[in-house]
Amino acid sequence: MTLERIDYSVPVDLKQDLSSLRTRALAVGVIGVAATLAGMFVVGPTDFYRSWLWSYLFVLGLTVGPLGWLMLQYATGGAWGVVIRRPAEAASRTIWLTILLFIPILVGANNLYPWTHAAYVQSHPTVLHKAAYLNITAWSIRAFIYLFGFVLLILHYNKWSAREDSGDTRARGKLTFFAGPGLIYQALAVTFLSVDWAMSQDPTWFSTMWGLLFIASQLLTAVAFLITVMVMLQRYSPMREVLTARHLHDLGKFTLALVMVWAYFSFSQFLIVWAGNLPEEIPFYLRRMNHGWGWVGLLLVFGHFALPFALLLSRDLKRNYKLLRNIAFFILVMRFVDLFWLTKPFAYENFHLSWMDITAPVGMTGLWLAYFFTNLQQRPLMPVNDPNLEETLEHGREH
Amino acid sequence: MKAPVYGVMAEFETPGALVRAAKATVAKGYKKFDAYTPFPIEELSDAMHLHHNKLPLIVLLGGICGGTLGYLLQYFITVIYYPINIAGRPLHSWPSYIIITFELTILLASISAVGGLFALCGLPMPYHPTFNVPRFAMASNDRFFLCIESTDPLFDRTKTGEFLESLEAKEVSEVAH
Numbered sequence: 001m002t003l004e005r006i007d008y009s010v011p012v013d014l015k016q017d018l019s020s021l022r023t024r025a026l027a028v029g030v031i032g033v034a035a036t037l038a039g040m041f042v043v044g045p046t047d048f049y050r051s052w053l054w055s056y057l058f059v060l061g062l063t064v065g066p067l068g069w070l071m072l073q074y075a076t077g078g079a080w081g082v083v084i085r086r087p088a089e090a091a092s093r094t095i096w097l098t099i100l101l102f103i104p105i106l107v108g109a110n111n112l113y114p115w116t117h118a119a120y121v122q123s124h125p126t127v128l129h130k131a132a133y134l135n136i137t138a139w140s141i142r143a144f145i146y147l148f149g150f151v152l153l154i155l156h157y158n159k160w161s162a163r164e165d166s167g168d169t170r171a172r173g174k175l176t177f178f179a180g181p182g183l184i185y186q187a188l189a190v191t192f193l194s195v196d197w198a199m200s201q202d203p204t205w206f207s208t209m210w211g212l213l214f215i216a217s218q219l220l221t222a223v224a225f226l227i228t229v230m231v232m233l234q235r236y237s238p239m240r241e242v243l244t245a246r247h248l249h250d251l252g253k254f255t256l257a258l259v260m261v262w263a264y265f266s267f268s269q270f271l272i273v274w275a276g277n278l279p280e281e282i283p284f285y286l287r288r289m290n291h292g293w294g295w296v297g298l299l300l301v302f303g304h305f306a307l308p309f310a311l312l313l314s315r316d317l318k319r320n321y322k323l324l325r326n327i328a329f330f331i332l333v334m335r336f337v338d339l340f341w342l343t344k345p346f347a348y349e350n351f352h353l354s355w356m357d358i359t360a361p362v363g364m365t366g367l368w369l370a371y372f373f374t375n376l377q378q379r380p381l382m383p384v385n386d387p388n389l390e391e392t393l394e395h396g397r398e399h
Numbered sequence: 400m401k402a403p404v405y406g407v408m409a410e411f412e413t414p415g416a417l418v419r420a421a422k423a424t425v426a427k428g429y430k431k432f433d434a435y436t437p438f439p440i441e442e443l444s445d446a447m448h449l450h451h452n453k454l455p456l457i458v459l460l461g462g463i464c465g466g467t468l469g470y471l472l473q474y475f476i477t478v479i480y481y482p483i484n485i486a487g488r489p490l491h492s493w494p495s496y497i498i499i500t501f502e503l504t505i506l507l508a509s510i511s512a513v514g515g516l517f518a519l520c521g522l523p524m525p526y527h528p529t530f531n532v533p534r535f536a537m538a539s540n541d542r543f544f545l546c547i548e549s550t551d552p553l554f555d556r557t558k559t560g561e562f563l564e565s566l567e568a569k570e571v572s573e574v575a576h
Contacts, residue, residue, distance in 0.1 A: 274494050
């Protein structure tokens, strides 16, 4: 096959376009984040920290979600995994920015989490029982552990992936060996951090579905993002020659599956609370189904589940680059709405949309994208020594 | 006058050759032909334009029937036949219906998928003329076959045979009824 002689390095035209995209993303990012930071003084810290937190949870999904996909493809193999390796690695290398963006949450913890206030803890017996877990020292140590673990995994996967490119035969073993344990770590870390960073905004409320919901959501965010990137890269060499409808079809199937998993987890959580009808559990949904928040929830039922589900059932649509990209982009927008709906009502009884709920997610994602586009230019777009490369290139072609 | 045949069959050694042959056969205008391979070949379905069949519609209808049935089953039991007040919950407690509605959707969709597949393939089929060609047994091992059937309006015993000969075929043989 002639494909074996393809040069996988980033071509000049793609480099130029990525650089101009990076400049634009950086401009949007700087303006958005600067405006949001200014909002802390203009509007007040409560609005600022809440907008920052839910936007941060989105960016976190963009960073560690691709790490999950990387480990999953090392554990299972498959042509779909080889084509997304480089974009997923580039996304995971933004971890430094993701750590930097966490600082305001660390600084503003007492604005976000009621359990940081001694008076609140004393007046809530259930929270008092949780104090050994929910206190600022333990919370900060745990935050450090979550992020440190991600850093280790991301460094490991990027280092050995580069070594595999240069022909180091030990690389494959190192990459696959840590995939299983790494996935377990990620599942546990995301479960705990979702409780620490999002759920503990109301320390009296609890749901055992919460962690799973975040794991599925981050994987969905990541695969939707990777689809949009792959469709963009497909316009340029070498991906124009490498990528086939069949690769996209596989990623589309994952998207459909995760849209269903998201709906399943979201609904299970609701059903358990609704059927149990316990006074300590129902306030979460009472607030989110009324006071204007209900409309946002209804939007999620249709926009985050019904519409993408019905569309993604179609085989032709999953093989149509542009349509699949549009749906993936729409799902990413819905991911924002979902995080907004899950976390914002913790602080506001009635529907409340601050202008910082626009500038924070847009700005943070802008900064993140600028970093991502920089990372994407650093390495060849395909892993040249991946043992599945040949199979990947033949995937969806004549034998 | 020779005895009528089921069709003319060509044998290929590689999946690539079969896919190219299938494309050529479609281009030539043949409609009634089929290909036989030891493993699924995605490109072959593309070449034969086989992706659009009635199965998705059957599965969709099965799923819709299952969902409707599941929901109504619970509605009739809890609202109409046995309206029991349980801890003040409304009789029409739709959230708790969802799981069984979902399960029955999946159940009937999958049964329609299996049943629909059998029906569309004409299974069970205890006799098929292609097995009259002794080498056809290799279709489940390492050979790839394409058979143009005599019911095709363009079918002509000699010309169709010559056409298949021209397509990198290893061997071309007539298939008796």
